[in-house]
Amino acid sequence: MNSHPQPHAAILDIKPYIGGEAKAEAARLHRLASNENPLGPSPKAMEAYKALAPDLHRYPDGSSHALREAIGSVFDLPMDRIVCGAGSDELLGLLIRSYAGPGDEVIHSRHGFLMYPIQTRLAGAQPVSAPEADLKTDPKAIIGAITPATKVIVLANPNNPTGSFLTAAELRNLHAHIPSHVLLILDSAYAEYADHPDYDAGVSLVNEFSNVVMTRTFSKIYGLAALRLGWAYAPDHVVDVLNRARDPFNVNAAAIAAGIAAVRDAEHVARSVEVNNRMRPWLARQMEQMGYRTYPSLGNFLLVSFPPHNAEDVRLFLKARGVLVRQMGAYGLADCLRITIGDEADMQAVVDGVRAFQIENPAE
């Protein structure tokens, strides 16, 4: 007999999510393991955060009204169709748990964000991994994975950790093959960085169809990862479900205050995009010149394949120099490392580190 309470069986199938490393013994740290904004938060968001201190005894506004109003005005969306959450992780979990349960299937792309299978198992549902073509979401494989048990399809666009994306036309075509009772979640966490004419974060699909939801985050370009803030744009009936399922005060007051200032600071966003657009191709070129394959990315990160070298050896070498990048074994990409795009000093430290590694470890 088990002598203590037992969770439902699927919980023990979950491999806990391991975040990026944030510490190393080095004089200067380059934290490039969690896709955070190297410019930090908007100065206006920091001010708003500090100004909140005397009101910390007050409950937050449980409807995040002012924040939804600000998001709605910046993105030109009706605020009644926006729901805020404690990170987009919370919203993704609420959506998956609300629409899928035991006996149901949730489809994700083979190298989709790791939280999708975790949240699916937590719901008691079965994650279904659709194969990819050259590390890119394959719409045909997603469609082929649909069964009568499918309740949700969740895709990151652009995808973390691969950086690849589906164009607006590819997404629309994929959606046309998805039954109307299946919820399509478009996780557009990196949308603000996705500076490409063929990219669409999903607003028009949400507007047109009753089975599409878009999620967004303040953890990436807005530099507010510590506060845990995200939002969803959804049809009315999904908004209703999220508002029933979420905690009454799921978004804290500091996140609301800082989020309003951050989303309105267009200049900080533009500067962040500019740094990313300049440093990402620069890093990719340097890596290619050193003989490594890189994958095209629309995000604030680059996936680099390290053969003939061992990616873990490279990662540990970089770590010893204070350069923290993300190992990819949990994604089945143990040959690769994911490097967040930082500022000039960060990127130079990566390149100098990899060069020093090559000198010490010449390829056979």
Ligand SMILES: Cc1ncc(COP(=O)(O)O)c(C=O)c1O
């Ligand atoms: C694709 C994707 N979705 C969602 C998240 C979670 O973001 P949040 O901090 O808003 O929970 C991340 C964070 O790395 C991500 O890469």
